[in-house]
Amino acid sequence: MVPAEGSICTSSTRRLTTRSSGRTRASRPVQGTGRATRRAAERGRWAYMKTAALVLVTFFLARNAVADGLPLKDGRYPGPVIVFTLTATQKTVIERYRTCQLERFKTMNVYTPYIFRLTPAQATALAARKGFSPTVFGVYETYRGFNDAGPHWNLVLRFSPDEIEVPLDLVISDKEAKAEHEEQGWETSNPCFPELTTP
Numbered sequence: 001m002v003p004a005e006g007s008i009c010t011s012s013t014r015r016l017t018t019r020s021s022g023r024t025r026a027s028r029p030v031q032g033t034g035r036a037t038r039r040a041a042e043r044g045r046w047a048y049m050k051t052a053a054l055v056l057v058t059f060f061l062a063r064n065a066v067a068d069g070l071p072l073k074d075g076r077y078p079g080p081v082i083v084f085t086l087t088a089t090q091k092t093v094i095e096r097y098r099t100c101q102l103e104r105f106k107t108m109n110v111y112t113p114y115i116f117r118l119t120p121a122q123a124t125a126l127a128a129r130k131g132f133s134p135t136v137f138g139v140y141e142t143y144r145g146f147n148d149a150g151p152h153w154n155l156v157l158r159f160s161p162d163e164i165e166v167p168l169d170l171v172i173s174d175k176e177a178k179a180e181h182e183e184q185g186w187e188t189s190n191p192c193f194p195e196l197t198t199p
Contacts, residue, residue: 069147081165100192
């Protein structure tokens, strides 16, 4: 309802006073003012912020679930490691693993990926740091961008064409590795490595 000409509206009383008659009559509430309306607006903003936060948390959890590899930085492990130079034989083993097993992953993923061995000198150096050295390791060629979802234990990370690093906090004994291996259900043999024997 539009006030008659000559009327004024005072927000404190929310009443229209007609100057000519001096009578007062109630007007409709003005939208968007008042304590209750402000509270409703604040509740709406709070609900929006909670929803936005929930969406962000869900997004990051889903992202981490999909990309749940090792926490690498430029292909390197951020924790304590021991670095070794690859021998020609070790490079050949890694090349065979990549071309024989990884390139045929859909049919070869039932076989163990633990195919890499340290040299006696490398194993001795690792044992000096950890107290033992496992028999076999898995290989991630991180300089090629490879990173697996895991689980992660006894790994060598090839961070350059000529070097590898062993993350020390992922090294476990052969007994523990055997239990982990059985839990994964991999066959201990590997047609790409017929000479392989795993503990």
